Amino acid sequence: MNELKQICKDALTEKKARFIIGYKEDKNKRVKPFIAKTPEDAEKLTFSHHAVNNLAVYLSRFKNNIDGKIGIVVKSCDLKAVTALIQENQIKRDDLFIIGVNCSGVVLDVAKEFNKDNTQIKCKYCQAKTPPYYDALAEESKEFEMPDDDQAELMAKIDKMTAEERLEFWNAEFEKCIKCYACRQVCPMCYCEKCIVEKSEPQWIDSSSTSRGNFSWNIIRAFHQAGRCIGCHECERACPMGIPLTLLTRKMGMVAFSEFGYRHGTSLTEPTLIGTYSTSDKEDFIK
Amino acid sequence: MEELIISNDNLKKIVHELLNNDCRVIGTTAENKFKEIESADELVLNPGSVPTGSSFKEYFFPKTEPLFFYKQNHSNVDLFDPIPDKSKIVVLGAKPCDAAALPIISKVFNWDYKDDLFNSRLDNSLIIGMSCHYSDEFCFCNDIGGSPENMKGSDVFLKPLADNYFKVTSITPKGEAFIKEYQKYFEKDLGKNKPIERKVENPKHFDYDKVKTWLDNNFENKFWDTAGEMCLGCAQCAFVCPTCHCFDIIDEQNGSCAGRRAKNWDACQFSLFTKHASGHNPRDNQEKRYRQRISHKFKYYMDKFDEVLCTGCGRCSRGCPVSLDILQVVEEINSLPENSNSIQ
Incomplete structure (x- = not known):
């Protein structure tokens, strides 16, 4: 059993998470979003170059009606969305059990193999293969030479x-x-x-x-x-x-x-750009 | 009637003539998209290609169209009808799963109110279908009464032959008239051009009658709690679908005291679709909305119009942002016990 499955199985068994939003592979080998609710479900969880979805989109749906933490599998790019939602007071860090995955790029066309010509644009300038924070980390970190941006x-x-x-x-x-x-x-x-x-x-x-x-x-x-x-x-x-x-x-x-000098979703404590102002902000757009 | 064939070159000559006669020609291009073509050279007929990303329904049921225009005139309001589009439409290279959709949705557009906008376009159209040499894990036309050689909805049907020829079958009086009009481009089939063999198989996936029976008896079933669980509620599936036909009617202002009433595509996966003015929403979660999508396609439309509201083209699944696969959902229903008492 690989690391991701074990981490998720343990998290569900030990009730560290009420359920885990992750990825599973369907019978046509398509990797798609899936919610693991039981330790047995965790067996179905997977991660690969085909795990394209940003699962943070599901957090808003569950934020108000769950007793316990929401588990979520995130790549580093997806984690920015989680961070941004925390910054924008949509969800609390304490309500999440974050399972970070090392990612070496995802596909553009899900029907094809991952390679230089089938890589998402965002991966070409991605700065962090490993999510900057998490409650558990899975998947091996692999180097992959990215094509030009x-x-x-x-x-x-x-x-x-x-x-x-x-x-x-x-x-x-x-x-x-x-x-x-x-x-x-x-x-x-x-x-x-x-x-x-x-x-x-x-x-x-x-x-x-x-x-x-x-x-x-x-x-x-x-x-x-x-x-x-x-x-x-x-x-x-x-x-x-x-x-x-x-x-x-x-x-x-x-x-x-x-x-x-602001990048959204990169700090849990920094106030949002839209939600704050500074007296040193430029005003040259007011003419 | 004698057997006819036509060369790809002659087909293009017909397209050229049609365009010169102010006819709108909708065909598939090198990018494998349906488009209103401007020159015969743009047309690419490839029976082996995957169904286009979007169907051609927009040429019969546009994404937005005016029903009337209004303008305030002192204390009165003047209403103006839109100028009817009477141009002839020829669709070339429709796959059986595309062409079959027109007679299916025609039933709802002629159920009680006769939709003149849809009907006039359909009446002014000629559909040239083409047999399909493609199949992938999302295709299931043959599970619901279709087939790669199904001629439903086509006026003329083409089957690929060797050396860039097509065997021509006329299906309707409209098709016959078309062949007669352009007869100089057609040749007698002397059997010299062998049919191109279809290299892919269409496996059988489910028993439609079984699925229908299950849907008849299981409006409340825990299956629905997970079937649409991951659906995000966009309308990609509905808008690329050749048979989805729901629309919204809205008034839209343009300038002061003037505007139009428009008919726009709408979709059952939007939460707003069933929201009442009172604020109550009978389909208040995605699970209920997904049940509606499946039930409308495989049960309600059959009950009302004796048709499956699906042609098995697989577009909705190929393009779904969360890879929700309608075939896998229906296959799962097919595997459920007929009267599963699993109501939670």
């Missing part, structure tokens, strides 16, 4: 565009949107009980999937992620229409860092 090149290209060219670029991308809201539903930071797009009195955003409705939805979602997105790239992975959503969220994360 090609998204950075595309971002530089978009930066160089004129405002009109950028508008044209994004209009063409958002035109594809079908408003299935997969981007929102997979996002651990999209935990609002009522999304702005659902507010109809008054209607803030057109709910129709027109050019205007699509543009306002995608831009508002991006704005709501400014300084909050932790970079798990789940939105882009989930988008059935292939819209490169992380170009926006990653860019805003970069701006939050360059302008305010």
Whole structure:
């Protein structure tokens, strides 16, 4: 029995966690989210390059109705979402039993093997293969040579565009949107009980999937992620229409860092960028 | 009627003529997507390709469409009908699991209220289906009455032959008229071009009647507590599905004192879908919403319209962000005892 299964089995047996949100492999070898409720269930838990999901998205669903700690299996990128949820007072550290896993990258296309050409963008610039904190750690740390961060090149290209060219670029991308809201539903930071797009009195955003409705939805979602997105790239992975959503969220994360020296989801104690202010904050955006 | 064949080149010539005659041609492209093509060269017919990410239903039931426009005129409100889209639509290269969806959803759009918007598009369309040489772990057309050579929903049906030829079968009067109109491009089948053999098998996964009986008797069953447990409640499955047809009707302002009433895609996995004005939500968790999805597809639609609301294309499962696999769920139901008294 491997380490992850043993850790989870022990945690469930010793009631360190009420249940564990982890991954299992189905009969078609697809690795998918799974909740282990009993020590026997823990036998099904697994981790691999195909464990793409950020399971922190499930925390908001369970936070209010559980007696005992929630166990959760996290890669280092996913842990940022857990940290961010703690920072944003959505969940308490003490209510979690965190099982960190060493990760050497996850696949882009779940139907194919993990290799240089099948690696998620986020892995190409990932700084931490081991989660910075945890209650238990599983999986061996493996070195894997990552391909170049090609998204950075595309971002530089978009930066160089004129405002009109950028508008044209994004209009063409958002035109594809079908408003299935997969981007929102997979996002651990999209935990609002009522999304702005659902507010109809008054209607803030057109709910129709027109050019205007699509543009306002995608831009508002991006704005709501400014300084909050932790970079798990789940939105882009989930988008059935292939819209490169992380170009926006990653860019805003970069701006939050360059302008305010802040990266969300990296400290349990630091106040959030949006939730605080400093007298030394720049005000040059007010003209 | 004599047996006909057509070359891929001649098919493209027909597409060229159709485009010149202001016909909208929906076809599969090199990226394996359905798209309104602008030139015949864009068309790529590949019977061996995986079903496209999205079905072509949007060309019959768009993701958003106006029902009417309104404008305030002093103390009155003027209403304007949208300009009806009467253009001819030809869909080329529909897989059997795509083409079969149109007659299925046509039943709900003609049940009591006749949906003119849907009907006029369907009436003005011609569906050229093509047999399918693909199968993967998500495909299950043959479990629910379909097959890789099922002609349901097609007006003309193509089967691939050697040397870039297709065997042509006309199925409906519309199909016959089409072949007659473009007869110079069709050739008599002299049997020279051998059919291309299908290299993949479609295994049998479940017994639909058994699944239906279980669904008839197990609205309350602990199976539902876990079946949809990991569902995140997005609408990827519904929006890429060729048979999901739910819609919302909303009023949308555009400028002052003017706007439109629109019909937009909606989905049963959204929590808002069943939320009442009172605030009460009869499907107040994802487990109940997932039960609805499965039951609507495999039970309610059969009860009401004598059709399974699914063609087994597998799109919903291929694209699900949490890899929820509808086939595996139905297979699990198939393996449950018929009257399991496991109500919790």
